[in-house]
Structure formats: C-alpha cells, structure tokens
Amino acid sequence: MYEISTKDLFLWIRDIKTSNQEIDDLYLLLDLIGGISKTDLVLLKINSQEKVSLKLDFHSLKRKWVEHTQHSKPIEYICRSSYWRNCKLEISTDVLIPRVETEQIIEIAKDIISTEAKKIIFADLGTGSGAIAISLTDENKDWKCLATDIDKNTLNVAQKNHKKISSDSNIKFFCGNWWEPLKNYAGMIDLAISNPPYIPSNVYERLPSSVKDFEPKKALYGGEDGLFHIKQIISDAPKFLVKGGWIILENHFDQSQEIKHLMQAYGFNSLKTINDIFGIGRFTIGRYK
Numbered sequence: 001m002y003e004i005s006t007k008d009l010f011l012w013i014r015d016i017k018t019s020n021q022e023i024d025d026l027y028l029l030l031d032l033i034g035g036i037s038k039t040d041l042v043l044l045k046i047n048s049q050e051k052v053s054l055k056l057d058f059h060s061l062k063r064k065w066v067e068h069t070q071h072s073k074p075i076e077y078i079c080r081s082s083y084w085r086n087c088k089l090e091i092s093t094d095v096l097i098p099r100v101e102t103e104q105i106i107e108i109a110k111d112i113i114s115t116e117a118k119k120i121i122f123a124d125l126g127t128g129s130g131a132i133a134i135s136l137t138d139e140n141k142d143w144k145c146l147a148t149d150i151d152k153n154t155l156n157v158a159q160k161n162h163k164k165i166s167s168d169s170n171i172k173f174f175c176g177n178w179w180e181p182l183k184n185y186a187g188m189i190d191l192a193i194s195n196p197p198y199i200p201s202n203v204y205e206r207l208p209s210s211v212k213d214f215e216p217k218k219a220l221y222g223g224e225d226g227l228f229h230i231k232q233i234i235s236d237a238p239k240f241l242v243k244g245g246w247i248i249l250e251n252h253f254d255q256s257q258e259i260k261h262l263m264q265a266y267g268f269n270s271l272k273t274i275n276d277i278f279g280i281g282r283f284t285i286g287r288y289k
C-alpha cells in the first residue's frame, strides 16, 4: 500500500473536475486500481485524515490517467478489470468491456426460466469475459452453462474469471464458431443467450476512437447489415434447443423486427422485443416450438 496526502488527492480530483474531464472515469480508475471507491472518498472528506492508503503510488495513478486522456484508452483496459453486476472481472484487450445494458440479460433469463424446470442447460454463445455465464450460474447453482467463443485468448480470460469469482458453478468452455463446438448437446439445450457482434459496417466505421481503436473488432462487427452472426445463430438454433427452449439475443437498436422475422422463419414463437434501461429495443426473445 502507498500513503498519499489526502489533500493532494482531493486537489487532483478538483483539478480534473474543473478542467471538464470525465470525473466518473477518474473515480473508476481510483476504484479499480487505487482500491478507493467513491463512497470511501466521501467518508474520507467527512473524517478528514492527513494520509490515505492506496494500492498504487500517486505518480503511477497520474501516469495512468494521462494514458487514458491522451489516447482515449478505456479505463477498464488500463486497469485490466471491469465491474459488471456484482462481479469484478478481469479484462484484456482480447475481450469486450461488458456493458451495463447487457446486465439486463440476467433478469430476462431468470424471468423466462423461473416458473419452469429448475435444472437447465443453457448456452452462452460468444462468452467474452464470461460475464453472463458466471453471473447466471453463480446465482442458479443447478444451472449448467456451455460457454463458447471463437477466440482462445478470450476464453482464457473467461476461464480465469470463472475460477476467481465462482469456481464451484457449473460452466464448460468451448472454442469454436457459435454452436459448432456443442455438437454433443444437439437437442438438449433449454436456453441460448448471445450478445453477438451486431454493429453494421456504416456504424462501425463511425464508432468513437475509445471503442474502435481498443475493443476487439471480432466482438463488435456484424457485417454489412450487422446481422451476419445473428443469422447463423438463429438458423442453427433448432438443432440444439429442446422443444420449448428459449433464445435471448442482444441486438442493435434497429434490428429487433428483422430478428423476429428470422426467428419466425426458423420455427420460433412467443417473439418479443424487450427495451433496455435506455428505452431501446435491445433484446429479442423467442421460443422454439
């Protein structure tokens, strides 16, 4: 631990606030890598102490802040970690930073399944950091997850997160193209969840530098219309889902209608668009007849 003058710390925070830099990013940096949360800072102000202990020295913290502001590098990649629901996940540049809107997938899945069978097998297709697989199996110990990703390095990160956060929960990891590594589970999967790459090419080209220059293209880019991967996932789903099994997809704000048509064409009913916390039709669900 490193002792830092409380006064110097608050002066630094004040300077950043007054220079109109994104203060929440600084709080996130201090939390993820300095080990001091926003609440700790409020308490520190009340119980004024001369010194505060941080996990990193002041000079290194400032250097990391400059790395963020000069190059628009996301704080999560600088700190190699990210908060998602109640997990602190390890992150590398091979992995998408899990988004706050994706957290809702957990509630959608629990709503769909809660009234039905207790023991289920679900697939997390394109698991990334493992956020969805880990949260759902940690909260539902009878659920078994088959988590896939096309990228080995990404899967290594997900496996590390699984070991660190919830090693007793039931997740098997597979490397390969969407359903392809799950051949042994044909007709056995009760629920499939995916937040696939769905950004159309014209939107991808205009993404802010903090996203386009740092986050993996394979996690974001969904081809010309953004539906390249979604079409594969839906068309192969009937081979893998049980009758009455569900699919939950995250999608771009304008794709849900088209996705519902696709689902219908492949034998799904109970189709529904679900809005995210920002009021955007972010999720599409369907049930295989």
Ligand SMILES: C[S@@+](CC[C@H](N)C(=O)[O-])C[C@H]1O[C@@H](n2cnc3c(N)ncnc32)[C@H](O)[C@@H]1O
Pocket: 095, 096, 097, 098, 099, 102, 125, 126, 127, 128, 129, 130, 131, 132, 148, 149, 150, 151, 154, 176, 177, 178, 195, 196, 197, 218, 219, 220, 229
């Ligand atoms: C948008 S990210 C989602 C990551 C994580 N599920 C989340 O919600 O934060 C999409 C993930 O799909 C993976 N992916 C891309 N193409 C794939 C494919 N053909 N088969 C399996 N996974 C793929 C990427 O490597 C990436 O981890």
